[in-house]
Amino acid sequence: MKKKINPRAKKIVKNKNRMVPVVQVENLLKRAMHDLEKAREISDAGEGASLAGPSGELEAKIKERTLELSVLYEFSNAVAYTLDYHQLIKLVMESLFKIVEHDICVALLCNENIASVTIKPSYAESVKFTEEVKNAIIDSAAMLTGEDIRGKHLSSFLIPSSSAVQPKEDSEFDKIRSSFNVPFIVQAKTVGLINVSSCRESAFSEEDIKLISTIINQASTAIERMRAVITAEKSKMESMVEGMAEGVIMLDEDDEIVVINPRAEDILGFGPKEAATSGMLREKFHTLGLDKAFEECKTAKHLITKEINIANDGAAVVRCDITAVKNSAGEAIGIVAILRDITKEKEVDKMKSEFISTVSHELRTPLTTMREFISIIADEIPGKLSKEQRDYIEIIRGNIDRLSRLINDLLDISKIEAGKIELKRSFITLSNLIKDVVATLKPKAVAKHIELKTSFQAFLPRVYVDADRIVQVFTNLIENAIKFTPQNGKVIVKMINKENEIECSVSDTGAGIAPENLGKVFSRFQQFGRVAGGGAKGTGLGLAITRELVHMHKGRIRVESELGHGTTFIFTLPKDTIESLVKKLIHDRIEEAKKLNAKLSVLTLSIIDFNGVKRQLENQKLKFILLDIERVIRYALRRPTDTVLRDDGEIFVILEECNKDGVLIVKKKLEQAITDYLKREDLAEVIKLQINALTYPDEAQSEEELFVKARTSQRGGNDVRESIIN
Amino acid sequence: MSGKVLLIDDEPELVAAVEIRLKANGYDVDFAYDGQAGLEKIKVNKPDLILLDIVMPKIDGYEVCKRLKTDPEAKDIPIIIFSASQRKGFEDRYRALGVNNFIFKPFDSKELLDMIKKVIAKG
Numbered sequence: 001m002k003k004k005i006n007p008r009a010k011k012i013v014k015n016k017n018r019m020v021p022v023v024q025v026e027n028l029l030k031r032a033m034h035d036l037e038k039a040r041e042i043s044d045a046g047e048g049a050s051l052a053g054p055s056g057e058l059e060a061k062i063k064e065r066t067l068e069l070s071v072l073y074e075f076s077n078a079v080a081y082t083l084d085y086h087q088l089i090k091l092v093m094e095s096l097f098k099i100v101e102h103d104i105c106v107a108l109l110c111n112e113n114i115a116s117v118t119i120k121p122s123y124a125e126s127v128k129f130t131e132e133v134k135n136a137i138i139d140s141a142a143m144l145t146g147e148d149i150r151g152k153h154l155s156s157f158l159i160p161s162s163s164a165v166q167p168k169e170d171s172e173f174d175k176i177r178s179s180f181n182v183p184f185i186v187q188a189k190t191v192g193l194i195n196v197s198s199c200r201e202s203a204f205s206e207e208d209i210k211l212i213s214t215i216i217n218q219a220s221t222a223i224e225r226m227r228a229v230i231t232a233e234k235s236k237m238e239s240m241v242e243g244m245a246e247g248v249i250m251l252d253e254d255d256e257i258v259v260i261n262p263r264a265e266d267i268l269g270f271g272p273k274e275a276a277t278s279g280m281l282r283e284k285f286h287t288l289g290l291d292k293a294f295e296e297c298k299t300a301k302h303l304i305t306k307e308i309n310i311a312n313d314g315a316a317v318v319r320c321d322i323t324a325v326k327n328s329a330g331e332a333i334g335i336v337a338i339l340r341d342i343t344k345e346k347e348v349d350k351m352k353s354e355f356i357s358t359v360s361h362e363l364r365t366p367l368t369t370m371r372e373f374i375s376i377i378a379d380e381i382p383g384k385l386s387k388e389q390r391d392y393i394e395i396i397r398g399n400i401d402r403l404s405r406l407i408n409d410l411l412d413i414s415k416i417e418a419g420k421i422e423l424k425r426s427f428i429t430l431s432n433l434i435k436d437v438v439a440t441l442k443p444k445a446v447a448k449h450i451e452l453k454t455s456f457q458a459f460l461p462r463v464y465v466d467a468d469r470i471v472q473v474f475t476n477l478i479e480n481a482i483k484f485t486p487q488n489g490k491v492i493v494k495m496i497n498k499e500n501e502i503e504c505s506v507s508d509t510g511a512g513i514a515p516e517n518l519g520k521v522f523s524r525f526q527q528f529g530r531v532a533g534g535g536a537k538g539t540g541l542g543l544a545i546t547r548e549l550v551h552m553h554k555g556r557i558r559v560e561s562e563l564g565h566g567t568t569f570i571f572t573l574p575k576d577t578i579e580s581l582v583k584k585l586i587h588d589r590i591e592e593a594k595k596l597n598a599k600l601s602v603l604t605l606s607i608i609d610f611n612g613v614k615r616q617l618e619n620q621k622l623k624f625i626l627l628d629i630e631r632v633i634r635y636a637l638r639r640p641t642d643t644v645l646r647d648d649g650e651i652f653v654i655l656e657e658c659n660k661d662g663v664l665i666v667k668k669k670l671e672q673a674i675t676d677y678l679k680r681e682d683l684a685e686v687i688k689l690q691i692n693a694l695t696y697p698d699e700a701q702s703e704e705e706l707f708v709k710a711r712t713s714q715r716g717g718n719d720v721r722e723s724i725i726n
Numbered sequence: 727m728s729g730k731v732l733l734i735d736d737e738p739e740l741v742a743a744v745e746i747r748l749k750a751n752g753y754d755v756d757f758a759y760d761g762q763a764g765l766e767k768i769k770v771n772k773p774d775l776i777l778l779d780i781v782m783p784k785i786d787g788y789e790v791c792k793r794l795k796t797d798p799e800a801k802d803i804p805i806i807i808f809s810a811s812q813r814k815g816f817e818d819r820y821r822a823l824g825v826n827n828f829i830f831k832p833f834d835s836k837e838l839l840d841m842i843k844k845v846i847a848k849g
Binding site: 357360361364365367368369371372373375376379381382400404 | 737739740743744746747750781810811831832833835
């Protein structure tokens with residue numbers, strides 16, 4: 001049965017510059033399948049005709065044609081939305097592999113600066129031709145385009161062959177005998193080349209060449225579309241970025257400068273008249289240390305901020321925020337850097353600091369003189385005083401002190417607002433801190449016959465806070481409670497250990513706060529409900545400052561009160577897991593170490609098979625043993641700057657300004673101390689400890705690394721830094 | 727308790743007040759209104775203690791400390807830093823020079839007297 005090849009099929013192959021309309025291909029496929037079905041029906045129906053002969057040949061041809069069309073169809077679908085050159089080339093090569101028999105395929109795509117070569121061997125054995133075809137295609141491309149391909153930044157990619165595929169038996173894999181090139185042409189310009197090669201003689205038929213060309217044409221159209229999209233996006237971005245007040249620099253995955261706006265060039269010191277070349281810019285990046293920052297950001301989790309000093313005409317301080325652009329696989333495919341000239345801001349900041357310290361000094365000085373003279377008179381050094389004079393002098397003195405407190409509070413709050421307060425955090429046991437504050441304020445309470453007591457659990461976790469500031473918070477709240485409670489009242493300080501936070505409260509049996517005033521309690525200069533004779537007048541700023549301090553520690557504060565039933569102030573301090581505390585602490589110490597150019601060491605002691613130990617010993621007993629071990633360690637450490645943190649069966653010791661040698665000495669000491677303890681308590685068989693030591697920056701460069709490595713118990717056998725105690 | 731105290735502070739009235747206080751407690755008091763004058767006084771008449779203000783024109787308190795601590799004749803004279811600045815951390819650089827006594831303005835006179843007594847006794 002004669003079958004006409006659909007005349008439309010011919011048309012499609014001829015239109016090399018048009019993308020194959022997907023619908024037409026689909027229809028062709030349907031018809032081809034239909035014809036195939038028909039042919040089968042006929043042969044099935046018998047009539048003696050066999051599958052050999054003309055109908056058999058036809059069927060084979062139809063099958064082949066169907067395959068080719070389906071590959072073309074798949075290809076055009078896949079390539080319709082590709083915006084990635086690598087993906088495109090991969091698709092091209094995969095499609096070619098399915099429909100044209102070849103041994104190795106290589107593609108080259110280039111733009112002004114970069115040439116990228118992709119090689120796909122069809123069989124494992126084909127790999128040996130890689131260099132040959134690579135060089136051949138580069139030379140061909142050079143000839144075809146007239147460009148210096150080798151002078152470009154060249155990158156090569158190898159798509160591995162599928163090991164499941166075996167070469168046909170009759171092929172001799174000794175040398176390439178046939179080779180065919182097809183160019184990628186975009187807007188009349190050759191932008192690349194694809195080559196298929198085979199060891200067979202005359203391996204490629206005209207049909208094959210036509211097929212390859214069809215695919216390449218589609219690919220070229222796709223490249224044209226991709227470039228148009230990229231150019232459109234790029235110019236959109238350029239126009240957005242052109243007028244920005246900040247400098248913007250974008251690099252692509254090959255570290256080529258894709259975008260740099262005039263402001264960035266200006267900031268970097270290249271005036272509007274100078275055209276900064278890529279080379280000049282790179283040098284500038286290097287001089288300013290930006291190239292290192294660009295590298296760093298590729299693997300960083302967050303954006304990196306760097307402040308650099310640029311001396312153009314005058315010194316400028318520039319802030320650079322650098323972040324990597326990542327693809328869905330998390331790989332860096334580009335870098336964006338935003339540059340801001342913050343010289344003015346830095347100056348204003350400096351002025352603010354100076355203002356605050358000048359004002360404080362200027363206000364305190366006359367106050368000091370006044371106070372001392374009043375004090376001298378009060379002590380009757382120049383002469384005796386009448387009762388009246390003494391009383392008046394006391395009033396003056398009281399007011400001078402009030403002024404003094406007001407100045408301190410004002411200074412505090414303006415420092416907090418200017419962001420000039422830095423919390424100096426350390427690990428403290430909250431219960432001890434509170435006990436100290438209570439002891440200091442006890443006399444005031446006693447003077448009013450007020451019962452001042454504390455109520456909290458004995459074992460409370462240590463918190464990482466600014467001790468002085470938390471003392472300030474408790475002092476403010478307890479002093480207020482005492483002030484606002486009449487004689488014979490009660491003030492109770494409570495502390496509750498909740499799951500994620502510690503809740504502290506100060507309650508009194510005072511007059512309470514009216515509901516309409518509750519909202520104003522933390523505002524500035526608000527004072528109400530004062531009990532007569534309650535002691536020195538407050539500044540009205542105490543609670544405002546207290547609230548700021550609590551917030552700075554990421555806690556919350558609130559007040560509960562009922563008129564006539566007393567008042568309770570409740571605030572929380574977040575509790576971190578030991579892990580995040582250790583990391584935070586290590587982070588802070590690393591920052592300090594960086595500033596002082598010092599080293600930091602971390603020791604981790606872990607109880608081997610802690611779960612097993614837990615099973616063996618009774619809960620309560622184990623608890624005490626762990627506390628004992630912690631105590632033994634603290635005792636063995638000399639310096640107050642060394643920190644010990646425990647989380648179940650793991651103990652972290654952080655040693656400031658301690659290098660590798662130092663930490664080994666400490667390690668030995670601790671080993672000895674713990675071994676002695678375990679022997680004394682007869683626990684040597686039950687508890688075995690492992691100690692790891694690590695030093696920054698020698699063995700780890702970040703807190704993450706330090707923390708993770710210090711904990712890893714599987715280290716190399718010949719690692720002398722690891723030891724086991726039992 | 728007795729001894730020679732040298733006051734270096736650029737506020738004449740404050741100096742007058744402290745002088746009255748110290749004299750009433752049996753101390754010999756000399757004073758200077760700036761660092762330069764202070765250093766000269768030390769050369770002429772070595773004091774048992776120096777009460778030193780920080781913010782002063784010409785040579786400031788820190789500079790005075792530095793010079794004193796590097797002068798073999800003067801480095802053993804105890805110094806109390808007398809300061810209106812309550813900024814935490816500013817003490818560090820003085821401690822680095824070996825100066826460990828600080829009193830903040832406005833001060834409590836009893837506190838000041840106790841500290842002077844203690845520091846002179848230590849020698």
